[in-house]
Amino acid sequence: MPADDPTNEQPTGADLTRPDLTREVVALFAAIHRRYAQESEAAAAPHELTPLQAKALLAAEQPVAMRRIAEQLHAEPSNVTAIVDRLESRGLAERRPSPGDRRVKLVAATEAGLRVIADLRARTPFASQPLERLSGAQREELRDLLRLLLGD
Template sequence: MASSTGRPGTDPLTCEVVELIGTIVARYHEEYEQAAAEHSLTGAQARVLGLLTLAPVPMRHIATSLRCEPSNVTGIVDRLESRGLVERRPDPADRRVKLAAATDEGRATARRLRDALHFAREPLAALSEDERTSLRDLLRRMLDSPAAGPAGPAAG
């Protein structure tokens, strides 16, 4: 959408939406970091643990997902492994590759962490199913837009 100045995205409505999205993101990250700290995890450790609850993942894919150096992932996985939340296993398809996988305790910790995140869940519960569906579809459209760039990882 172009404003009266001809520059896209500078109209007052678009600016307000951008501000609201920024506020939501900041509040979500703040609550996520607090929930992670209550489980003696950093935000990055919590994100890796959440990712690993979906399926075992090669270390290099974790780095790609988090947009960080593989050496950072090694340190994060080392700390999670020392707490019994994650284990390394060989990839059955290529035994040279190590997969990181959540342990039972890691999955339970990730579930408790997710359950502690009320910020997004409670306001969303106030919306009807149709409204949540519309919001989801609009957010997907925004993320699928060529201007959005590559999609980021989910936050646990």
């Protein structure tokens, strides 16, 4: 863009401190979170799953270590054990020993679990693909801006 193009202007000090703009951006973050959570809850309900159980099942689409599920859910491993116990009791997931390390337990969706996963994905178009409307370059720019906000 040419230097005299107004769309190429850098933010001024006044723009950076506009409380109304900050509130709007924070409200948009909250709206995205609400939409994601509501859609995920609504998709899990017909299967009598909590949102965390549904997320754990989705994580176990391919065999995955319990600690990895804990990381993805931002949960304590002991909480994940209870979640996986519930999925196992419903026949949606199973524990398997890791072929590479007998100390590690993998969690894998069963055939019934894979059917539930397919339905969860079908019922969560926004939660499954929240960045679908963005181009690859826009996704990278958004990632970089979010990293900047977090100081990463």
